[in-house]
Amino acid sequence: MEVLNLFPTELFVFKNTSVDNQQLISYLDKLENIEIKKTSTLSMLVNLKGYDEFKELFSWFDQCLNSVKNHMKYDCDSLEITNSWFNVALADYQMYQNVHRHSMSLLSAVYYLSEGSPTVFEDPVIHRTQAQLEVLRFDYHPFYNSDPEPGKLVIFPSWMYHSSLPHYGDKNRYIISFNCLPNGKINHNLATDSKATVRIINDQ
Numbered sequence: 001m002e003v004l005n006l007f008p009t010e011l012f013v014f015k016n017t018s019v020d021n022q023q024l025i026s027y028l029d030k031l032e033n034i035e036i037k038k039t040s041t042l043s044m045l046v047n048l049k050g051y052d053e054f055k056e057l058f059s060w061f062d063q064c065l066n067s068v069k070n071h072m073k074y075d076c077d078s079l080e081i082t083n084s085w086f087n088v089a090l091a092d093y094q095m096y097q098n099v100h101r102h103s104m105s106l107l108s109a110v111y112y113l114s115e116g117s118p119t120v121f122e123d124p125v126i127h128r129t130q131a132q133l134e135v136l137r138f139d140y141h142p143f144y145n146s147d148p149e150p151g152k153l154v155i156f157p158s159w160m161y162h163s164s165l166p167h168y169g170d171k172n173r174y175i176i177s178f179n180c181l182p183n184g185k186i187n188h189n190l191a192t193d194s195k196a197t198v199r200i201i202n203d204q
């Protein structure tokens with residue numbers, strides 16, 4: 001039997017073993033300056049790339065994005081991070097993130113600074129779960145749980161629906177997230193009309 005694994009969705013996982021995640025958490029705690037509503041995950045929008053404390057980490061993010069660009073054979077000069085933020089799920093409040101996508105972005109990412117509740121990615125081929133006569137399978141589930149571990153980065157298509165489950169840990173759950181867009185000459189080698197020249201300015 002030949003199996004055609006057509007139209008798969010690719011997510012990219014990297015591990016950083018050199019950054020001091022606890023140190024970064026202490027920086028984030030100092031940045032934290034908002035009214036805390038203990039309902040859902042706290043999301044703080046800041047341009048972390050602009051902070052000296054995060055330069056090493058974002059330099060590594062850029063390397064990871066370059067690896068993805070090469071793997072995907074994207075016809076563009078580079079992938080540039082356009083914005084970044086961090087989320088905190090406080091301990092003992094079962095904080096979560098509702099299902100969502102990221103707009104104005106090609107690829108998005110979640111970087112885990114700590115352990116905690118998983119990020120849940122939904123199977124984008126919704127037709128196979130909408131079938132009226134769905135036959136359940138022993139080895140298939142329409143969700144993928146990405147378990148946090150300090151130093152783990154997951155890069156995913158921005159159109160992919162995802163969420164995070166309620167956090168039941170006794171320590172806060174910290175993640176950094178970012179979006180990116182293609183930069184420079186886009187599609188110039190592979191198209192004559194569907195192309196653009198773009199210069200991303202990171203001024204979040």
Ligand SMILES: [Fe+2]
Pocket residue numbers: 100101102162177
């Ligand atoms: Fe997200």
